[in-house]
Amino acid sequence: MAGLTVDEVRARVEADWDRIVEVLRRKIALQSVSAKGITADHMKRSAEFVAEELRLVGVDAKVVQASNEDGTPGAWEVIGSRMVSPDAPTVLLYAHHDVQPVPDPAEWDTDPFVGTEIDGRLYGRGSADDGGGIAIHSGALKALGDDLKVNIKVFIEGEEEMGSPSFIPFISAHKDEFDSDVIIVADSGNWSAEIPSLTTSLRGNTCVDVTVRGLKHPVHSGQYGGPILDSNTLAAMLIASLYDENGDIAVPGIAAQEPVGGLQQDVDEAGVRADAGVVDGYVLAGSGSLASRLWTKPSLTVIGFDAHPVDGSFNVIAPETRFRLSLRTAPSQRPEEAQDALAEFLLSHAPFGAEIEVTKLENGMGWAMDPDAVATKDALEAMEETFGVKPINQGQGGSIPFIPELQRLFPSAQVLVTGPEDPKANAHSPNESISLYGLKHNVITEALLLDKLGR
Ligand SMILES: [Zn+2]
Known part of the structure; x- marks a missing residue:
């Protein structure tokens, strides 16, 4: 079955582009800071906004309040689905709608809750983490429209930045609604705005x-x-x-x-030294590639x-x-x-x-991508076709605790970790931003990937 070409998908995303950026701007304005109360009204409004946007791209979405292990009310979650055929593969799209707090707006050059475009980047709290993930899923589903050939399930979480306390009870209670062949977690990022990456491992x-x-x-x-x-x-x-x-x-x-999926490019030592503030004479410890020392x-x-x-x-x-x-x-x-x-x-x-x-x-638990999974190969192919450059795999030295949990609960699912961030995104810090070039290419990539998964 012939799929869509990258040019077809690109044209559709271009036509939808203003809407995608507008969704992101409106999302930023919602101030979905889960630290101000996971169960509070502003988080419910944020979830309702996301559900409504998903309905506009064909997902039967609803807002559900999770329960914690002890039975107390938990986060406002968005779940939904769009089923095309019982025989088609099913893909779960994950992102989170809550954002990090802004302890001191004075540390920002722009209003943290007004999406502001400067030099090809949109600034605002949650512009990348993880409003970008929501924008990617929305844009990809819109681009595919009636050409969608996979079943879609969606989970947009409301408490990721708080360590997901009701995540396990919620997923366990909704196992059928999340059961899928492939899970795309759009909450990580690329090597740079111009060079795509799969996140291949977490320690x-x-x-x-x-x-x-x-x-x-x-x-x-x-x-x-x-x-x-x-x-x-x-x-x-x-x-x-x-x-x-x-x-x-x-x-x-x-x-x-060693780095999962192979090491295409080592991490730049000068950059690590500068970012970490290493004193001049200090010799980095350990042997082997710097990437392996930092990630695996x-x-x-x-x-x-x-x-x-x-x-x-x-x-x-x-x-x-x-x-x-x-x-x-x-x-x-x-x-x-x-x-x-x-x-x-x-x-x-x-x-x-x-x-x-x-x-x-x-x-x-840590997590390692399966480099030989069909979904992994399709994703890398979609990235290269879209960005026009070879992807560079990257691991993460830290943890994203819900990813191993997802893999544990759905052991046969192929998990792909993608996302809107790049090294300039400043997620969790002042002046968070998303590259609009990167976002557009991430949308095209995900649409192309979904199309490939349906073949
Ligand atoms: Zn995130």
Whole structure:
């Protein structure tokens, strides 16, 4: 079955372009800040706006209030569907309609809640994250119109920026309405406005609390210092033992992997150094591509350390030190497994036979795209046809917790993570914006992808 050409789709998106940007402007004006109350009226209005816009592009959409695990009312969600044939594949389109707060409008160059176009970018809170996702889905469905050859289900969430507390109960209660062959999560972004990307992986995370004890009580450092090391030093030795001389994690059982889908282009070191504010002489730790170190290899961070403050310190050998280790795990490793390996290593590497206690804390699963899935190949093809350049896969070092959850609840679905952002988008920060060039090309790409999935 012959599909639409990229030029046909492009012409349709061009014809619809003013409407797409207007949807985004109106969405920005709604001030859908979920931090001001997930269940509040302004969030319901935001959901109703999105449902109405989806109805205008053929989706039978409605607003439903979720319930939290404890039965209390949750977020205002938008769900809907457009079924074309029981034999056609089904695609779930995801975005979220809530936005990050604006703590200080004075940090913005424009009014955060008035969509303002400057130099090819539309500024405003939620212009990219994730009003852009809503605009992409709306534009793609409009472009396909009656040529749509896949069944569509839609979930536009109302509490993503609050960590999705009612996400699991809501999805579980509406499993049939979300069950699909392909899930397109339009909440991430591209390599740049001109170079498209699939987000190929997310790291998982886990934490442990560690207590190192060398003494039953504090003693004087003049009397006992020498043979008896303080617990801060013992803790430092224990932490250092987790690394090899290159700065790679040297704990057997904590997995590392290479970028999922292959590495087309490494991350620019100068950019990372500048963005992170690395001091001049600092040598980046670890080995292998910078992309693998940032996205798919594990990383350890001491995020808490209880020690006596410097001010008011005196000549005592500390008996006991407690610290919290945060471990970002390789996308495909179960975090429980990495946590067990970490705990085992810590317990068996006590410096000078100190007492070690490890308390295991919560785990969050990572996620890795299936590079061989049909939907993945169709998406990469649609991107290249639309943008005219080869996509560059990119992973994310952090987590988007609902994506592994979606994959867990729908294990056979092919999940694609796309989105409206680019490195200049400033999502979650002042002066958030979306590239209008990028948005238009994302709309065309998604329409083309849906068309390919229907063949
Ligand atoms: Zn988002």
